[in-house]
Amino acid sequence: MSEVLVLAQRDGDEIRRATAETVALARAFGPPALVVAGPWNDGVARSAAAAGPEKVYALSGLPDDSVSALAVAESLADLAARSVAVLLPSTREGKEVAAHLAARLESGVVTDAVRLEPDAEGRPVATQSVFAGTFTVRSRVTRGVPVVTVKPGAAEPGPATEPVVVPLAATPSPVATAVRVLDRSVRPKGDRPQLTEAEIVVSGGRGTAGDFSAVEALADALGAAVGASRAAVDSGWYPHAYQVGQTGVTVSPQVYLACGISGAIQHLAGMQTAKTIVAVNKDPEAPIMAVADFAVVGDLHAVLPKATEEIVARRR
Amino acid sequence: MRTVVLAKYVPDATADRRFDPADHTTVRDDIESRLSELDEYAVEQAVRLSEQSGGEVLVVLMGPGGAADAALRALQMGATAAVHVRDAALRGTDAAGTALVLAAAVGRAGGADLVLTGMASTDAGTGLVPAMVAHRLGLPFVGYVDELDVAGGTATGARETEAFRERFEVALPAVVAVTDHINEPRYPSFKAIMAAKKKPVEVIALTDLGIAPDEVGFAGARTAVESALRRPARSSGEVVKDDGDGGARMVAYLVDNRLI
Numbered sequence: 001m002s003e004v005l006v007l008a009q010r011d012g013d014e015i016r017r018a019t020a021e022t023v024a025l026a027r028a029f030g031p032p033a034l035v036v037a038g039p040w041n042d043g044v045a046r047s048a049a050a051a052g053p054e055k056v057y058a059l060s061g062l063p064d065d066s067v068s069a070l071a072v073a074e075s076l077a078d079l080a081a082r083s084v085a086v087l088l089p090s091t092r093e094g095k096e097v098a099a100h101l102a103a104r105l106e107s108g109v110v111t112d113a114v115r116l117e118p119d120a121e122g123r124p125v126a127t128q129s130v131f132a133g134t135f136t137v138r139s140r141v142t143r144g145v146p147v148v149t150v151k152p153g154a155a156e157p158g159p160a161t162e163p164v165v166v167p168l169a170a171t172p173s174p175v176a177t178a179v180r181v182l183d184r185s186v187r188p189k190g191d192r193p194q195l196t197e198a199e200i201v202v203s204g205g206r207g208t209a210g211d212f213s214a215v216e217a218l219a220d221a222l223g224a225a226v227g228a229s230r231a232a233v234d235s236g237w238y239p240h241a242y243q244v245g246q247t248g249v250t251v252s253p254q255v256y257l258a259c260g261i262s263g264a265i266q267h268l269a270g271m272q273t274a275k276t277i278v279a280v281n282k283d284p285e286a287p288i289m290a291v292a293d294f295a296v297v298g299d300l301h302a303v304l305p306k307a308t309e310e311i312v313a314r315r316r
Numbered sequence: 317m318r319t320v321v322l323a324k325y326v327p328d329a330t331a332d333r334r335f336d337p338a339d340h341t342t343v344r345d346d347i348e349s350r351l352s353e354l355d356e357y358a359v360e361q362a363v364r365l366s367e368q369s370g371g372e373v374l375v376v377l378m379g380p381g382g383a384a385d386a387a388l389r390a391l392q393m394g395a396t397a398a399v400h401v402r403d404a405a406l407r408g409t410d411a412a413g414t415a416l417v418l419a420a421a422v423g424r425a426g427g428a429d430l431v432l433t434g435m436a437s438t439d440a441g442t443g444l445v446p447a448m449v450a451h452r453l454g455l456p457f458v459g460y461v462d463e464l465d466v467a468g469g470t471a472t473g474a475r476e477t478e479a480f481r482e483r484f485e486v487a488l489p490a491v492v493a494v495t496d497h498i499n500e501p502r503y504p505s506f507k508a509i510m511a512a513k514k515k516p517v518e519v520i521a522l523t524d525l526g527i528a529p530d531e532v533g534f535a536g537a538r539t540a541v542e543s544a545l546r547r548p549a550r551s552s553g554e555v556v557k558d559d560g561d562g563g564a565r566m567v568a569y570l571v572d573n574r575l576i
Contacts, residue, residue: 137543255570296565298562
């Protein structure tokens with residue numbers, strides 16, 4: 001039976017939880033084969049096995065000094081052409097590989113799947129959340145090997161396996177090595193949960209006035225991830241990687257706490273599919289109030305520390 | 317230097333965006349539409365580069381008649397000329413078909429030293445088209461760029477993904493997709509708005525690009541939408557005013573609903 005290729009999302013030597021979820025999804029279509037790009041060692045091998053695939057392709061030889069998405073796509077093209085589907089992470093890099101790969105395979109691509117199910121013939125049908133989370137769309141690839149990028153939370157990871165490891169050597173074309181990387185800084189791994197994978201997200205906006213300490217303290221008391229609105233990021237108050245919204249990260253947590261965030265459509269696009277929305281805002285007319293399940297009209301610098309205190313007190 | 321900016325005409329994000337119930341295309345009639353906000357950053361960067369080192373900025377877009385407004389906006393921002401691909405057969409075109417058309421239009425216009433795009437459209441938002449255009453043109457591609465300079469036939473800049481930030485250089489020609497962190501797009505001055513009225517906009521059809529109708533539209537699409545359902549609108553819930561107990565009440569809400 002043809003395999004389903006899954007491109008792993010790495011965080012150093014760790015394979016991310018979202019990859020294990022996608023491997024579990026892949027089983028509905030065929031035996032999952034996980035592609036792990038980059039340095040291979042015992043730590044990566046353990047993490048790859050924990051993700052639950054039947055096979056692992058260890059892709060090495062990617063040029064370290066060039067932008068790698070095209071080189072990854074070129075390396076996978078032959079394997080992908082013989083697969084039943086290719087599933088990739090819905091990250092910036094994952095979407096780039098998907099675009100390059102589909103162009104080579106002359107396949108269609110569906111991006112940002114929040115679910116993926118087989119139809120009567122066993123072919124994948126994706127569910128997407130579009131137009132700032134106001135529509136649910138079901139779509140499919142109708143030509144070529146289906147290429148789908150999958151968002152975190154689409155399935156529960158399955159058990160660990162003992163996969164066969166097959167080495168794969170990259171042979172990048174001149175166009176794939178044309179973009180030279182002069183230097184690269186890898187984002188330090190924080191102590192907080194990953195924004196896209198967290199059960200609870202506490203975000204701060206303009207209302208923080210640049211002071212995220214109350215937001216961070218509440219997040220830490222809840223074991224939550226921290227996010228930021230575009231206004232906060234544009235003001236230089238919080239790093240770009242934490243921006244929630246249309247041009248940042250899309251999150252779908254159990255609880256989203258929007259603190260001092262007005263709720264522009266671009267922000268709602270990134271969090272409107274959260275199960276529960278809680279807002280803290282001085283302005284009772286702010287758009288976020290119209291979508292919040294619970295809202296406090298007040299200054300976050302007063303409300304959040306009290307909430308943090310209350311959580312700590314209840315835990316005692 | 318010759319820069320081509322690929323742009324899209326999209327429904328405004330604050331309008332009542334919806335799908336045609338029959339064929340699941342985005343409804344265009346009676347919906348306020350505009351040059352995709354994310355493409356304004358590409359137009360702005362192209363115009364800034366031309367202001368620094370000369371050269372022309374050609375805007376290429378495909379879309380229905382209303383897309384002329386998006387072309388005009390780009391011209392008001394400082395682009396030199398526009399090409400608008402308009403053809404009834406384009407209805408239902410997906411990312412692959414869009415890339416085919418845009419790449420062909422770039423070729424017909426005589427190519428480019430630099431092809432600039434936004435990181436994604438603000439409606440479908442797949443972000444796939446830029447890399448697919450690069451494939452069609454056989455050019456190197458750099459995505460998610462938030463710093464970009466061009467000198468002596470080489471583009472240098474920086475890009476960022478979830479995992480890392482990197483500085484890069486690439487010999488032109490190349491395709492570069494920029495993010496909303498690269499610049500602050502200008503509001504056109506009255507003078508620029510008047511000047512734009514005299515700038516050339518060429519409207520062309522698929523036959524001008526040598527593309528058969530069945531290579532695009534629904535016939536050429538490699539993806540299909542099976543259903544598009546409006547989600548029940550979120551409604552506002554309980555609102556409390558903070559009288560010193562707002563934090564405690566918020567926690568009580570989370571605990572009572574077993575959310576923490």
